Amino acid sequence: MRLTLYQRWIRSEILFDVERAAVGIIGCKSYGVHMNGYVHKDGQVMMWVGKRAPNKAKYPGCYDNMVAGGISTGYGVWDTLLKEADEEASIPEEIMSRAKPVGAITYTIVNDYGTAPEVEFVYDLELPLDFVPKNADGEVAGFELMTIDQLKEVVVTDKFKTNCAGVVIDFMIRHGLVEPDNTPDYVEIISLLHTKHPF
Numbered sequence: 001m002r003l004t005l006y007q008r009w010i011r012s013e014i015l016f017d018v019e020r021a022a023v024g025i026i027g028c029k030s031y032g033v034h035m036n037g038y039v040h041k042d043g044q045v046m047m048w049v050g051k052r053a054p055n056k057a058k059y060p061g062c063y064d065n066m067v068a069g070g071i072s073t074g075y076g077v078w079d080t081l082l083k084e085a086d087e088e089a090s091i092p093e094e095i096m097s098r099a100k101p102v103g104a105i106t107y108t109i110v111n112d113y114g115t116a117p118e119v120e121f122v123y124d125l126e127l128p129l130d131f132v133p134k135n136a137d138g139e140v141a142g143f144e145l146m147t148i149d150q151l152k153e154v155v156v157t158d159k160f161k162t163n164c165a166g167v168v169i170d171f172m173i174r175h176g177l178v179e180p181d182n183t184p185d186y187v188e189i190i191s192l193l194h195t196k197h198p199f
Contacts, residue, residue: 035123037066089133099125117197
């Protein structure tokens with residue numbers, strides 16, 4: 001059984017811890033950190049994506065960001081990123097020191113379990129060409145190095161975990177890999193990646 005606690009606070013005062021699975025039920029905002037791992041190869045940008053293990057409770061077998069995780073009680077953003085990078089992709093701290101914070105995406109999930117406003121802090125990391133990620137915690141079935149064209153095809157399907165797709169699309173926009181002239185919903189997409197939470 002998974003037991004992961006998230007802190008809830010008002011301004012700087014911590015009020016209580018809540019189990020991760022209950023966040024949506026009580027409508028608390030949750031925070032996570034995601035990282036795009038990419039390389040420049042043969043004159044093009046390519047991105048490493050993970051494929052979630054088939055026994056995951058949510059989105060089994062779906063594509064995921066190379067590194068991602070919720071920020072649990074007792075951890076900060078950077079601490080969480082380092083922990084997840086080690087567990088999910090075996091990235092050494094020497095390489096992780098090059099990761100750059102590039103912003104955040106915000107959205108609200110509404111489903112049968114409740115309403116869950118979420119904030120995902122986003123990092124980019126350009127990886128050495130000879131680095132190949134390896135999972136260490138059993139939560140990732142494997143990794144694929146995809147071209148941007150391949151990503152554009154899969155990121156809009158149900159084969160990609162929804163919030164992770166948003167992180168990849170944000171990367172494409174920031175790196176000029178999708179442009180206003182060839183993306184009819186360009187402004188709406190940007191707006192949806194930075195929605196204002198209802199509370």
